[in-house]
Amino acid sequence: MSNLNATEKITDYIKENILNGNFKIDSKLPSERKIADQFNVSRIPVRSAIEKLCEEGILKTVPYSSPIIKGFKKLNLFDNGEPFKNDDIQMFYVEALRTRQLIESEATKLAAINATEDEIKVIKKAYLKSIDELDKVYKGLLKECSDADLHFHQEIIKSSHCSLFIRYYELIPKTIFSNQYFGFKYRTSLKDMMEHHHEIMNALEKKDGDLAYRAMYNHLEDVIELFERI
Incomplete structure (x- = not known):
């Protein structure tokens, strides 16, 4: 080494x-x-690693002793000197949702075309679970509801059989989960969401790609409008 x-x-x-x-x-x-x-090496690379971490502020040198662990600096992404402010968070959410809208609409179209019968059954099971969980919104159990809704979306993505879309979903799980969570938290009516889910499921079962695309697009447009009003 x-x-x-x-x-x-x-x-x-x-x-x-x-x-x-x-x-x-x-x-x-x-x-x-x-x-x-532990690494079966000389002390030279250990010393180099420690010097590097001291320069980064993660460790602090102590004369004639081992360095003290200071940990990682907590960054404030919205310091006065930065170009982004707290108000930008709303726009970040809207931009993330717009990206999801383009990707998931196309993925839903592909799922309508490519999904096997077994995959449709899995999606429907997730769809029914998401509907069952909606009554928990009124009890304040938002995580359970958003988890079930997220699972419905994830199964559709997987059934698109498109590695790019699947990989996208794997790369930004926190962003997607926060979209789902706050989408429930600030929603004033669940009726439209239930109707949209029904339309998506109906299009998938009919294997109608164009209908599936529009259903998912409209569903996420509703969520985007919600975030723009917050």
Whole structure:
């Protein structure tokens, strides 16, 4: 193992152990010798990794002792010096939903064409579960409702058999979940959403791609309008 590769591996090792809580904030880092023995290397790459992490502010040097773990700096994405303000969050949500609208509408069209009978059954099961969960909205159990609704959307995406759309959904799970969650939280009526889900399911069962596209497009347009009004 080269010193460069060893330094990178040790740097990642220290960061991972800080993030998962094994190395506590304001405690001492294990000794250079101990880390070197663990990786079966000399102390040179360990020292290089520590120097790098000290420069980043993750560790703090202490004379004649192991460095102190300071952790990762908490960033304020909306500092006065940044071009984005808190008000921009609303626009970020709307832009994310517009992207989803284009992708999911096309994915729903493909699902209507490509989904197998078994996949349609899985989508319908998710659809029925999402309807069953709606009564929980009034009880304030928003996570359960948004989870069920998200599952319905995910099954449609998978049934499109398009690796690009499937990968997209895997890359931004937090964004998609927050869309679903706040879509329920600020919704004033569930009637339109239920009708849209019914139209999507009906189009999929008919294997009507164009109808499926319009149904999903209109469904997400309703959510976008909700976010624009918040």
